[in-house]
Amino acid sequence: MAERPTTSWRDGIAEEAEELASGALDPECACMAGLFPEDLLAATDAVLDSYEAELARLAEAEDAQILAVVERAVLALNAVNDARNGSAFETGEREELCDYFDESLIEHGVDVVALTARHGLGRHQLTDQWRKW
Numbered sequence: 001m002a003e004r005p006t007t008s009w010r011d012g013i014a015e016e017a018e019e020l021a022s023g024a025l026d027p028e029c030a031c032m033a034g035l036f037p038e039d040l041l042a043a044t045d046a047v048l049d050s051y052e053a054e055l056a057r058l059a060e061a062e063d064a065q066i067l068a069v070v071e072r073a074v075l076a077l078n079a080v081n082d083a084r085n086g087s088a089f090e091t092g093e094r095e096e097l098c099d100y101f102d103e104s105l106i107e108h109g110v111d112v113v114a115l116t117a118r119h120g121l122g123r124h125q126l127t128d129q130w131r132k133w
Contacts, residue, residue, distance in 0.1 A: 017033075
């Protein structure tokens with residue numbers, strides 16, 4: 001199963017906390033908990049929960065249905081980002097989220113390359129038309 005970005009973000013927080021506790025990391029260099037507060041992680045997970053649930057209900061779906069699922073999730077993440085003044089997701093996080101969308105679709109039998117090509121999109125432009133993060 002595709003790994004949620006929030007899983008790796010939480011892992012990073014835990015690793016940093018261990019380094020802080022052991023004295024291996026200077027507290028002034030710690031940033032993970034600030035970058036990924038629990039309310040951001042919970043809001044992002046709620047969006048990904050919905051996305052996964054919708055994907056699970058798609059069976060031999062047409063492009064419009066698939067794209068609608070992606071659109072709803074991207075718009076919901078836009079709202080999460082907006083709630084944090086547009087700074088919830090930086091470049092690395094955006095890439096992780098986009099990869100997660102692709103990997104999840106592939107796991108559900110969607111040929112993402114063909115899907116994007118049929119809609120005149122480049123391979124990595126699946127979320128671009130809706131994404132503000």
